[in-house]
Amino acid sequence: MLRRRGYRLTTQRRAVLDVIARSRDHLTPGEIHQQVVRRHPGVGLVSVYRTLALLADMGLICEVHVGGNCRSYLLRRPLGHHHHLVCSDCGRVVDFSDCDLGQLEKRLAEDTGYEIEGHLLEFAGRCPDCRAATFT
Amino acid sequence: MLRRRGYRLTTQRRAVLDVIARSRDHLTPGEIHQQVVRRHPGVGLVSVYRTLALLADMGLICEVHVGGNCRSYLLRRPLGHHHHLVCSDCGRVVDFSDCDLGQLEKRLAEDTGYEIEGHLLEFAGRCPDCRAATFT
DNA sequence: GTATCTGCAAAAACTTTGCAATGTA
DNA sequence: TACATTGCAAAGTTTTTGCAGATAC
Numbered sequence: 001m002l003r004r005r006g007y008r009l010t011t012q013r014r015a016v017l018d019v020i021a022r023s024r025d026h027l028t029p030g031e032i033h034q035q036v037v038r039r040h041p042g043v044g045l046v047s048v049y050r051t052l053a054l055l056a057d058m059g060l061i062c063e064v065h066v067g068g069n070c071r072s073y074l075l076r077r078p079l080g081h082h083h084h085l086v087c088s089d090c091g092r093v094v095d096f097s098d099c100d101l102g103q104l105e106k107r108l109a110e111d112t113g114y115e116i117e118g119h120l121l122e123f124a125g126r127c128p129d130c131r132a133a134t135f136t
Numbered sequence: 137m138l139r140r141r142g143y144r145l146t147t148q149r150r151a152v153l154d155v156i157a158r159s160r161d162h163l164t165p166g167e168i169h170q171q172v173v174r175r176h177p178g179v180g181l182v183s184v185y186r187t188l189a190l191l192a193d194m195g196l197i198c199e200v201h202v203g204g205n206c207r208s209y210l211l212r213r214p215l216g217h218h219h220h221l222v223c224s225d226c227g228r229v230v231d232f233s234d235c236d237l238g239q240l241e242k243r244l245a246e247d248t249g250y251e252i253e254g255h256l257l258e259f260a261g262r263c264p265d266c267r268a269a270t271f272t
Numbered sequence: 273g274t275a276t277c278t279g280c281a282a283a284a285a286c287t288t289t290g291c292a293a294t295g296t297a
Numbered sequence: 298t299a300c301a302t303t304g305c306a307a308a309g310t311t312t313t314t315g316c317a318g319a320t321a322c
Contacts, residue, residue, distance in 0.1 A: 070206030
């Protein structure tokens with residue numbers, strides 16, 4: 001990972017990034033810390049918070065809002081503009097990038113006079129695995 | 137307000153609802169409490185939390201995620217399905233209901249195997265007033 | 273009159289900050 | 298070696314809970 005942006009590559013940061021990258025789910029700071037500690041006892045929750053702030057600033061991770069905690073993070077897999085489809089059972093996230101909101105955005109701008117800067121779009125649903133689990 | 141759903145209509149609840157209904161902005165529990173206290177000193181923050189939980193359960197208010205705090209509430213003006221366009225300067229919210237995501241939703245369902253249950257869509261932008269304020 | 277609500281105070285959860293010690297580059 | 302980064306502990310916030318007294322119906 002290209003952390004040569006002036007920041008040092010420490011064990012802690014590597015560990016946090018590793019946990020986030022490994023997970024297909026979105027994780028809260030607490031959950032991330034728990035997982036980090038498994039392999040690296042002694043790493044403080046504080047470092048997790050600090051690392052998350054850093055990664056968020058750099059745009060390497062992003063938040064998930066649908067389904068509970070708004071401070072759940074996720075690796076920004078496609079690095080550019082994209083959205084999430086979140087499983088309401090297991091939390092598993094699938095990314096997609098073609099949202100095609102241009103028309104709506106344009107009409108809204110005209111109707112309201114707002115100068116639109118961006119949007120937040122997330123879908124909630126049940127992933128194939130969780131659906132299958134229902135029909136035991 | 138039709139609170140005859142088995143719940144009692146108390147001064148506190150009326151006050152909280154009043155503040156939310158009055159505001160065109162989205163407010164955090166703390167902000168709501170501050171405003172409630174102005175007219176009704178002695179009302180506890182606890183009651184605000186409890187009332188918010190109640191109103192949220194009943195679907196009378198909804199959250200705003202764009203721009204900071206994810207626990208900002210807003211009166212559910214059009215009572216059905218709708219979305220928000222939030223001013224990134226003053227927080228003022230405009231509602232709209234035609235989001236036209238059916239196609240995208242269908243394609244996502246096919247591509248991913250998810251059974252889609254719902255979506256969260258919010259736009260961020262600058263409202264006419266705030267835009268005007270820039271060109272002093 | 274009674275079951276629902278409220279406020280207080282205290283607890284629990286979550287997040288940020290100060291500082292000496294540590295580890296990367 | 299030097300300075301960014303860490304962990305601890307402590308302080309701030311935010312949210313929840315227990316309980317006795319108040320109040321809507």
